[in-house]
Amino acid sequence: MKAGLYIHIPFCESRCIYCGFYSTTAKDWRTRYVDALLKEMRMRSGELKTLYPDHECTIDTVYIGGGTPSTLSIDDLSRIINTIKAVFPCKTREITIEMNPDDVTTELISAVRNLGVNRISLGVQTFSDERLRFIRRRHNAAQAAKAVETIRRAGIDNVSIDLMFGFPHETLNDWQNDLDAALKLRPNHISAYSLMYEEGTPLYLMLQNDKVQQTDDDTCLAMYTMLMDTLSANGYEHYEISNFCLPGYRAIHNSSYWNDTPYLGFGAAAHSYNLLTRSWNVADIKEYISAIESDNLPSESERIDDDTHYDDIITTAMRTCEGVDLMRLKPEYRNYALHSAKNDIDSGLLELADNHLRLTRKGLFVSDMVMSNLMKV
Structure with a gap:
């Protein structure tokens, strides 16, 4: 990995x-x-x-x-x-x-x-x-x-x-x-x-x-x-x-x-992601240094549930020219994405090809709206 x-x-x-x-x-x-x-x-x-x-x-x-x-x-x-x-x-x-x-x-x-x-x-x-x-x-x-x-x-x-x-x-x-x-x-x-x-x-x-x-x-x-x-x-x-x-x-x-790869973030205000949780360090240099010097990690975290993970994939992978690989999604989310995308496909904002759902050139100009239409939360 x-x-x-x-x-x-x-x-x-x-x-x-x-x-x-x-x-x-x-x-x-x-x-x-x-x-x-x-x-x-x-x-x-x-x-x-x-x-x-x-x-x-x-x-x-x-x-x-x-x-x-x-x-x-x-x-x-x-x-x-x-x-x-x-x-x-x-x-x-x-x-x-x-x-x-x-x-x-x-x-x-x-x-x-x-x-x-x-x-x-x-x-x-x-x-x-x-x-x-x-x-x-x-x-x-x-x-x-x-x-x-x-x-x-x-x-x-x-x-x-x-x-x-x-x-x-x-x-x-x-x-x-x-x-x-x-x-x-x-x-x-x-x-x-x-x-x-x-x-x-x-x-x-x-x-x-x-x-x-x-x-x-x-x-x-x-x-x-x-x-x-x-x-x-x-x-x-x-x-x-x-x-x-x-x-x-x-x-x-x-x-x-954009491809859902884990990453570690170090330093004040840095974020980390491991597919299961998202965490972030305190955005204050004095608090950050004080905590580390005291052998404490100055971070908070949140658990990523299935709906949140799906939304994360939509708002990251959809930014790329390849778009979202539907085969990476669980069947229920794949079906949800396809159903939610129908109107934007019909209006030329999205296209479906080779099991990938991606923005068209027209869709790039309203990408935030299109991604919002696909999200669960």
Whole structure:
């Protein structure tokens, strides 16, 4: 059995105005946090063996995300990766680290490459310096382009970039310019998301105070259409609602989330899933460190019943181009899915082929509604 492993690094030099993930700019906690992170891994070293005593369970993928993992020292990143290898049975096909473009140096990339990292995910967001300043990113467009070049020259060929669309006042031409700039770099993988106004973020407060205006739905849909058409025309596979890749470069770790693969999460606010339960660590760095230092695991969990597991499969697998493999479902859930899907199949939002139920291109634009129609709870 294969499993994924996620490490959450909650530190950022500065906070972007749209970010709803748990993070902090408190640098003083970094050493104690990494110490706690390593201790949590050791405390949970036998977790997979206990759950699956009759199976050899190995770590297939590692994803170090955040926050901004590239704000850690090379020594701390080395301690984290070496502890993973020492504590867990690893047969890793992919080790990814998220980085900010302005953190990328030849020294950093060479060091993590020597540790086994073979994929870098860059938080580019946009190639417009004006929009980068608006969302309070630390880098500029030139640094983003240079970072991709540096990563490849230092020996890591697999580069993913994140993009956003739907900024206030952004035009279709602006978005096309971003896509053209991305394509000049020919990243192996592109993740693209509409700018979200999450409650509690500075961007949400700006919206509430009429300091920004949200992009209208028609424009966002036109931008998503442009995204699909442009990347498809340039050889990218649209394999998940928000993810595109050159042939052979799907994100293996992220695919585990969509394919119902177990994963272990370590660090403050990290989630774990083992097919039977879902658990999550406290989203507070001080509480997390205090608990671990006291030999306690600061987590809560919930049991996953059959209906919840079915809904989880719908809301994850349905995001992929393959869709839901109906033969993986118990007969009662297979029948429920087929019955619930009938209207959306008739209206062209879903299609059924080779025992897979999947979104059509038309269905991609209303995917949340279609998935909701299939769910039990």
